[in-house]
Amino acid sequence: MSILRVLLPVVVLALVLVVPEVLHAQAAGAAPGRQMRHFWHVFIAYGIAWALVFGWGVAIARRIARVEERLKG
Amino acid sequence: MREYFGQIWAIAAKDLRVELRTRERVAAMGAFVVLTAILFNYAVDRTVVHPRELAAGMIWIVISLAGLLGLGRTFELEKEDGALDGLLVAPVPRDALYLGKVLANAVLLVGVTALTVAVFALFFQVRIPGNPLPLAGVLLTGTVGFVALGTLFSGITAGTRMGDTLLPILLFPLLVPLITFGAAATDDLLAGLPPGESAYSLRVLAAFTLVALTAGVGLFRFIVED
Amino acid sequence: MSLRTVRWAGVVLGFLGVALTILFHWQVFFWVPTEASMGIVQRIFYIHLPAAWVGFFAFGLVALCSAVYLWLGEEKLDHAARAAAEGGMIFTTIVLTSGPLWARLAWGTWWTWEPRLTLTLLLWFIYLGYFLVRSSTDNLDRGRKFAAVVGVVGALNIPLIHMSVYWFRSLHPQPVVARVDGPQLHPDMATTVFTALGAWTLVFLSLFLFRYAAARLEAYADRVEAARLDPSRSPTPEGAIVP
Numbered sequence: 107m108s109i110l111r112v113l114l115p116v117v118v119l120a121l122v123l124v125v126p127e128v129l130h131a132q133a134a135g136a137a138p139g140r141q142m143r144h145f146w147h148v149f150i151a152y153g154i155a156w157a158l159v160f161g162w163g164v165a166i167a168r169r170i171a172r173v174e175e176r177l178k179g
Numbered sequence: 180m181r182e183y184f185g186q187i188w189a190i191a192a193k194d195l196r197v198e199l200r201t202r203e204r205v206a207a208m209g210a211f212v213v214l215t216a217i218l219f220n221y222a223v224d225r226t227v228v229h230p231r232e233l234a235a236g237m238i239w240i241v242i243s244l245a246g247l248l249g250l251g252r253t254f255e256l257e258k259e260d261g262a263l264d265g266l267l268v269a270p271v272p273r274d275a276l277y278l279g280k281v282l283a284n285a286v287l288l289v290g291v292t293a294l295t296v297a298v299f300a301l302f303f304q305v306r307i308p309g310n311p312l313p314l315a316g317v318l319l320t321g322t323v324g325f326v327a328l329g330t331l332f333s334g335i336t337a338g339t340r341m342g343d344t345l346l347p348i349l350l351f352p353l354l355v356p357l358i359t360f361g362a363a364a365t366d367d368l369l370a371g372l373p374p375g376e377s378a379y380s381l382r383v384l385a386a387f388t389l390v391a392l393t394a395g396v397g398l399f400r401f402i403v404e405d
Numbered sequence: 406m407s408l409r410t411v412r413w414a415g416v417v418l419g420f421l422g423v424a425l426t427i428l429f430h431w432q433v434f435f436w437v438p439t440e441a442s443m444g445i446v447q448r449i450f451y452i453h454l455p456a457a458w459v460g461f462f463a464f465g466l467v468a469l470c471s472a473v474y475l476w477l478g479e480e481k482l483d484h485a486a487r488a489a490a491e492g493g494m495i496f497t498t499i500v501l502t503s504g505p506l507w508a509r510l511a512w513g514t515w516w517t518w519e520p521r522l523t524l525t526l527l528l529w530f531i532y533l534g535y536f537l538v539r540s541s542t543d544n545l546d547r548g549r550k551f552a553a554v555v556g557v558v559g560a561l562n563i564p565l566i567h568m569s570v571y572w573f574r575s576l577h578p579q580p581v582v583a584r585v586d587g588p589q590l591h592p593d594m595a596t597t598v599f600t601a602l603g604a605w606t607l608v609f610l611s612l613f614l615f616r617y618a619a620a621r622l623e624a625y626a627d628r629v630e631a632a633r634l635d636p637s638r639s640p641t642p643e644g645a646i647v648p
Binding site for chain 1: 444445446448449452453456491492495498499502503506507509510608612615616618619622623625626629630
Binding site for chain 2: 538
């Protein structure tokens with residue numbers, strides 16, 4: 107569980123830093139305004155997906171932590 | 180077999196007798212249908228859309244909403260004074276109990292359906308086709324399917340804190356086939372197309388009704404057990 | 406399956422899933438060619454399709470576990486169904502958010518009554534009903550049975566709903582991956598989407614197992630606490646999830 111908790115934020119951060127550069131490099135030549143719009147939509151879609159999956163993982167980790175606390179007490 | 184049908188009929192007759200004496204659900208559903216039709220008159224600009232064009236869809240929406248109103252009460256009455264417990268200790272299989280409830284609800288809702296069509300014919304000059312049998316077949320099949328699913332789910336919602344408010348959330352997503360093919364067939368028949376055009380829709384409606392009845396017969400015992 | 410096995414399976418699948426997730430993100434953002442007509446926004450496809458697959462797979466799991474639960478009455482199966490339903494809700498939500506974001510730029514509209522998108526929306530509401538029934542029932546055992554019935558009836562109706570939504574004409578691109586004559590995609594795009602499919606299936610299975618283990622532990626904790634109040638009832642032991 108703790109593995110996921112450490113890995114996922116790192117992956118998310120790395121992608122957030124790197125994605126705009128790459129997309130811009132690949133999209134050279136097209137109209138810039140339209141490209142920005144595309145970039146935002148991709149970014150939001152992936153952001154929501156990461157947040158949901160990661161959030162589910164965190165919720166499960168918390169649930170397990172809570173029940174272990176109950177079993178100890 | 181004879182005994183089984185006798186049991187189904189006994190349950191249905193009991194519900195219908197209660198309904199005949201109080202006339203609560205019939206009055207509520209009937210008034211609902213007529214009042215919705217009146218509101219519909221003011222909701223649609225008749226100079227732009229002819230009500231005929233929307234009639235098939237509206238009929239099915241009105242049947243669903245009126246049915247929802249009545250179905251929610253299926254088990255409400257049984258909850259009072261522990262009537263359901265009495266029913267459950269009766270030597271009747273659970274699925275006969277379910278089918279009896281479905282039969283009683285179907286009788287009520289078929290009446291409401293007929294009223295809905297009559298109201299639309301009267302208020303909005305919707306023309307009933309010369310041979311009304313195909314239309315009656317479509318409406319009857321759909322109504323029984325709706326009741327089969329609705330009775331099962333109202334058994335569930337009666338056991339929850341949310342009660343009737345939960346019923347549309349459970350029921351409506353599963354009604355998509357019913358509304359789609361029911362409205363399509365009704366639209367074709369009201370437009371005067373030959374009944375053969377709606378054969379496919381009628382088959383899908385029949386499949387829906389069969390699936391709903393099978394699911395209800397198989398699963399009803401899990402929701403009334405204590 | 407003992408809880409220890411469940412935990413190890415969860416850890417292994419989780420590792421593989423995260424590794425594949427990193428790989429497919431690298432493929433999506435650095436490697437795969439940009440689609441010619443739709444442009445960059447087409448990259449949403451690489452999460453949209455795998456999420457839809459996982460969402461439907463999860464619902465299959467819910468229906469299967471619910472049906473067997475009703476048949477055998479094993480509490481474990483209900484825990485599994487519930488875990489799968491939570492995952493299904495997460496992944497169908499991803500489908501429903503990524504779909505419109507793509508459609509807006511690819512077809513110029515946020516929402517289309519596209520059959521598969523509509524089916525996913527209806528599936529989402531069936532899941533919602535599944536959870537509402539459970540949470541609004543006071544008796545735990547009845548709530549489980551209610552939810553299982555909703556799960557099974559929902560699954561029985563899916564084929565008919567599927568037929569209905571296809572009754573309407575489709576704006577959606579025709580199936581490009583599951584075709585008889587092989588995928589029609591650019592080979593690099595196909596590789597990427599299959600990596601994504603594998604990655605999210607593994608991530609889902611891993612989280613599903615952890616969620617299932619959590620539910621089993623919670624049920625065990627309930628039994629332990631009941632036994633503290635009434636020592637005559639001693640609970641059957643469950644393995645601890647963290648060593």
